[in-house]
Amino acid sequence: xxxxxxxxxxxxxxxxxxxxxxxxxxxxxxxxxxxxxxxxxxxxxxxxxxxxxxxxxxxxxxxxxxxxxxxxxxxxxxxxxxxxxxxxxxxxxxxxxxxxxxxxxxxxxxxxxxxxxxxxxxxxxxxxxxxxxxxxxxxxxxxxxxxxxxxxxxxxxxxxxxxxxxxxxxxxxxxxxxxxxxxxxxxxxxxxxxxxxxxxxxxxxxxxxxxxxxxxxxxxxxxxxxxxxxxxxxxxxxxxxxxxxxxxxxxxxxx
Numbered sequence: 001x002x003x004x005x006x007x008x009x010x011x012x013x014x015x016x017x018x019x020x021x022x023x024x025x026x027x028x029x030x031x032x033x034x035x036x037x038x039x040x041x042x043x044x045x046x047x048x049x050x051x052x053x054x055x056x057x058x059x060x061x062x063x064x065x066x067x068x069x070x071x072x073x074x075x076x077x078x079x080x081x082x083x084x085x086x087x088x089x090x091x092x093x094x095x096x097x098x099x100x101x102x103x104x105x106x107x108x109x110x111x112x113x114x115x116x117x118x119x120x121x122x123x124x125x126x127x128x129x130x131x132x133x134x135x136x137x138x139x140x141x142x143x144x145x146x147x148x149x150x151x152x153x154x155x156x157x158x159x160x161x162x163x164x165x166x167x168x169x170x171x172x173x174x175x176x177x178x179x180x181x182x183x184x185x186x187x188x189x190x191x192x193x194x195x196x197x198x199x200x201x202x203x204x205x206x207x208x209x210x211x212x213x214x215x216x217x218x219x220x221x222x223x224x225x226x227x228x229x230x231x232x233x234x235x236x237x238x239x240x241x242x243x244x245x246x247x248x249x250x251x252x253x254x255x
Contacts, residue, residue: 029049106173128218
């Protein structure tokens with residue numbers, strides 16, 4: 001675990017019986033990363049400071065800016081890792097927007113996006129193959145994979161798996177960031193996302209489902225709950241959505 005992701009602070013703990021004590025607690029450090037693509041400022045991400053290359057690569061895919069690793073010439077960071085410069089092999093036609101993530105707990109801001117990006121609703125995922133034992137194994141592994149959350153109680157977790165095998169685990173202050181880190185790991189390692197399963201510790205609103213669909217992942221699992229709009233989009237695009245997934249039970253929401 002990267003110790004730069006948190007610091008110890010002193011707090012006054014007040015108990016129900018009226019007694020107080022000073023104690024040390026770990027709190028998350030917020031990191032701000034500006035992303036330039038072919039010299040164009042595109043987004044600012046509010047995140048934890050680990051797995052930044054995976055975060056950027058995943059965000060490029062889930063925003064529809066790239067289709068895969070072959071589109072990326074390089075991702076470069078300044079010394080303090082406050083700025084990432086992405087060089088793509090092809091020029092992008094940018095559409096001017098200003099958007100904050102609709103349902104995130106961070107201050108992520110998108111300034112421009114790919115004008116030629118395919119609409120999420122136009123995507124039709126390939127038929128998913130999954131087994132109950134795989135989902136239960138992934139949810140069981142969740143208890144062992146959340147080192148930063150166990151330390152701070154301040155992060156979301158996303159697990160990338162194939163079958164019942166965990167390939168990568170990402171943590172971040174925002175569930176969108178954690179998802180992008182998991183997707184980015186697959187992009188950078190040229191894994192076939194249409195053979196993967198992704199698990200999130202967070203709830204599942206419309207924009208999270210949209211990210212998974214844009215990434216081409218056919219099975220999305222959450223230990224929390226979806227919104228009605230998220231379920232509708234999942235069904236329309238053929239995404240297998242499994243919620244309230246625990247080691248002993250799950251709810252198959254879609255299809």
